[in-house]
Amino acid sequence: QAAMDAATDKMAELYRGEKPQPGLSELGTHGAGVVIADYCHDRNRTDDDYQRALTATLEALGDLWTERGIGEVERNRMTDEVMDTSLRRWFALTGRVVAG
Structure with a gap:
């Protein structure tokens, strides 16, 4: 719980005081x-804002998955899935072509 609380605080800072979705x-x-x-x-964030939010979220989820006892190989796979899905969505939302 402490890891998730710390991650939520870090993400709230990035989201300019807003709490991320529960x-x-x-x-x-x-x-x-x-x-x-x-x-x-x-929220019309810039690419840099998005990158910081994605990084903070991945760190938070990694901490949470570690706390839950998920092994390194599975954590890496899950991190890759979050990152791939998020980047594809971000590129689509911002009008960029996504190949493959």
């Missing part, structure tokens, strides 16, 4: 990736 860690990897991109796009 239950982010319960959405699954694809859902979490979409939420990050949608959140930043809905």
